[in-house]
Amino acid sequence: MPLAKEEYLPNISYDSVIFGFSGEKLKILILEYHNMKTFALPGGFVKIDEPLDTAVKRGLSERTGLDELYLEQFRTFGSMERFSSEVMRKILEEQGHVVEDHWLLGRFITVAYYALINYEIVVPTPDKLSDSIKWYDFDQLPSLMMDHNEIVEKALDHLRMNLDQKLLSFNLLPERFTMKELKQVYDTILGETQNRANFQRKMLGLNILERHEKLFTGGSHKAPFLYSFKKAE
Amino acid sequence: MPLAKEEYLPNISYDSVIFGFSGEKLKILILEYHNMKTFALPGGFVKIDEPLDTAVKRGLSERTGLDELYLEQFRTFGSMERFSSEVMRKILEEQGHVVEDHWLLGRFITVAYYALINYEIVVPTPDKLSDSIKWYDFDQLPSLMMDHNEIVEKALDHLRMNLDQKLLSFNLLPERFTMKELKQVYDTILGETQNRANFQRKMLGLNILERHEKLFTGGSHKAPFLYSFKKAE
DNA sequence: CCAAAAGTGTTCTTATTACACCCATGA
DNA sequence: TCATGGGTGTAATAAGAACACTTTTGG
Structure with missing residues (x-):
C-alpha cells in the first residue's frame, strides 16, 4: 500500500521546482494528475524517521533518476488559502482510494526546494498519484494547482541570486x-x-x-x- | 488544558530569533525551562486551522506584548539530529504532564523566523513550558538545546543581508x-x-x-x- | 578660543559599462 | 582573402574607501 498513513508525517509536504536547461531554453518539470487536467509541481511527503532533506532527495531521485542533485531550500509556505481539499479529493477518488478522512485531505505546510539540471540526461518518471510528468518551457507554464505558480516565481527569484556560487554545484x-x-x-x-x-x-x-x-x-x-x-x- | 493534542498540528513547530537592540548591544531573547538549566529559543506550535505566519505572530505577541512585529522567515530545519526526546520528556515531567506517548515527544520539523525590536519597550513573558525569559547579549549566549545555537547563527547571516531594506520595517x-x-x-x-x-x-x-x-x-x-x-x- | 561632534569635500582606488580592435580559423 | 566568432584593449562612468577640512555648539 503506497502512501500509508502510518509511514508519513501528516500535514507536512515538500514541493520542488526542477529547472531544466540544455543549451537554449529554461524548462520546469510539471506533473499532471490522471484524467484531471490538474497540473502540479512534483512533491512528496516525509517519512516518520526521515530527515527532511533526505525525503526531498528520495522523491527527486525517483522522478529524475538522478542522485547527487544539488537542492536548495528557499521557503516554507503555510497559509490556509494554499489548501484545497476538493482537488485532492478528486485525485484520490480517481485512484480508487478510500477517501473519507484520508490523511492527504488535511491541511499541509509545504517546504519548497529548487534544483537545476541538464534536462537532456533525464527521463522523468511520474509519481504514485499522477500519470504524466513533462518538461514545460518556463514562459509557457500551464496554470498550476493551489499556490504552485507562486512557488515557481519565488524559486526563480532565488535561483537568480548569486548564480556564480551555485553554478559550481549544479552539474548542468x-x-x-x-x-x-x-x-x-x-x-x-x-x-x-x-x-x-x-x-x-x-x-x-x-x-x-x-x-x-x-x-x-x-x-x-x-x-x-x-x-x-x-x-x- | 494548554497544548492539547487536538488543537495543534503534530510534528511542526516554529522557533523565533528575536534580536533586541537599544543603543549599544545586540541581544537575543532566550527562555529557560523550569529548574532545568535548559535554554531555548522561544517557539511554539501551529493550530489546526491557523496560517503559519499567524501562529508565529501570536506566539511572539504573547511573549513580547508587541503586535505589528516585522517577522522574516529564513529557513526550515528538518534533520533527525535536531530531535531529542529526552530533554522534552524532562520538561514535560517537570510540568506534571502525563508523559507516555505525549505528542510533544515526537519528531518536529521547525520553521525559523527572526525579528528585530527595541528591547527597552518590551517586557518578556514566559510561555507555558518555561518559567523565565530574558535578554542575553549576543556574544554571551548560553548553550542552547537541540540545534538552536545553529539557528541563531543562520538568523544573523540573514539579518545582515540587505539591512537597508529591512530597517524601514523593523520599528527599532x-x-x-x-x-x-x-x-x-x-x-x-x-x-x-x-x-x-x-x-x-x-x-x-x-x-x-x-x-x-x-x-x-x-x-x-x-x-x-x-x-x-x-x-x- | 577651545574641544567635540557634525557636515561636507577631495582624492584615490576599484567595479561596471560600452564599444573598438585584432586574431585565429576554414571555406 | 573574406566572413565569422573569439580574445583582449581602452575610455568613460559609477561606486566605494580613506582622510582632510570646515562649521556649529556650549563651556
Whole structure:
C-alpha cells in the first residue's frame, strides 16, 4: 500500500521546482494528475524517521533518476488559502482510494526546494498519484494547482541570486565547456543578454575557472578555449 | 488544558530569533525551562486551522506584548539530529504532564523566523513550558538545546543581508533619530565600524530618509539633524 | 578660543559599462 | 582573402574607501 498513513508525517509536504536547461531554453518539470487536467509541481511527503532533506532527495531521485542533485531550500509556505481539499479529493477518488478522512485531505505546510539540471540526461518518471510528468518551457507554464505558480516565481527569484556560487554545484554543463556555453546559461536564467567581453572578464576574475585546450569545431573562426570549474580551494 | 493534542498540528513547530537592540548591544531573547538549566529559543506550535505566519505572530505577541512585529522567515530545519526526546520528556515531567506517548515527544520539523525590536519597550513573558525569559547579549549566549545555537547563527547571516531594506520595517528606532543612532544600529548588527562620512552619504543616497529640524542636546558641539524614514513611495 | 561632534569635500582606488580592435580559423 | 566568432584593449562612468577640512555648539 503506497502512501500509508502510518509511514508519513501528516500535514507536512515538500514541493520542488526542477529547472531544466540544455543549451537554449529554461524548462520546469510539471506533473499532471490522471484524467484531471490538474497540473502540479512534483512533491512528496516525509517519512516518520526521515530527515527532511533526505525525503526531498528520495522523491527527486525517483522522478529524475538522478542522485547527487544539488537542492536548495528557499521557503516554507503555510497559509490556509494554499489548501484545497476538493482537488485532492478528486485525485484520490480517481485512484480508487478510500477517501473519507484520508490523511492527504488535511491541511499541509509545504517546504519548497529548487534544483537545476541538464534536462537532456533525464527521463522523468511520474509519481504514485499522477500519470504524466513533462518538461514545460518556463514562459509557457500551464496554470498550476493551489499556490504552485507562486512557488515557481519565488524559486526563480532565488535561483537568480548569486548564480556564480551555485553554478559550481549544479552539474548542468559538461565537464569542459566554452565561455559561450557558460554565457548562454546566464543569459537564459537571468532573462537578459550579458555583454560578451565583460562577461568573459568577470568570469575569469572570479577565479573559479580553469582554462584547458582549445576546441576545434570545424567552424571557420577562431577556436574557443575550453574551461572547467576548479575543484576545491 | 494548554497544548492539547487536538488543537495543534503534530510534528511542526516554529522557533523565533528575536534580536533586541537599544543603543549599544545586540541581544537575543532566550527562555529557560523550569529548574532545568535548559535554554531555548522561544517557539511554539501551529493550530489546526491557523496560517503559519499567524501562529508565529501570536506566539511572539504573547511573549513580547508587541503586535505589528516585522517577522522574516529564513529557513526550515528538518534533520533527525535536531530531535531529542529526552530533554522534552524532562520538561514535560517537570510540568506534571502525563508523559507516555505525549505528542510533544515526537519528531518536529521547525520553521525559523527572526525579528528585530527595541528591547527597552518590551517586557518578556514566559510561555507555558518555561518559567523565565530574558535578554542575553549576543556574544554571551548560553548553550542552547537541540540545534538552536545553529539557528541563531543562520538568523544573523540573514539579518545582515540587505539591512537597508529591512530597517524601514523593523520599528527599532524612534520616529525621529540622528544619523549617529542609525550608524550605531549598522555597526552593532554588522559587527564592524563603518566610516562616518561615507555612511552618511550612502544613507542619504538611498533616498529613504527625510531630514527634519536639528536636535539640540546641550552638548558643546554642532547639533545634528533629525531624520525619519520616508513613508510609502 | 577651545574641544567635540557634525557636515561636507577631495582624492584615490576599484567595479561596471560600452564599444573598438585584432586574431585565429576554414571555406 | 573574406566572413565569422573569439580574445583582449581602452575610455568613460559609477561606486566605494580613506582622510582632510570646515562649521556649529556650549563651556
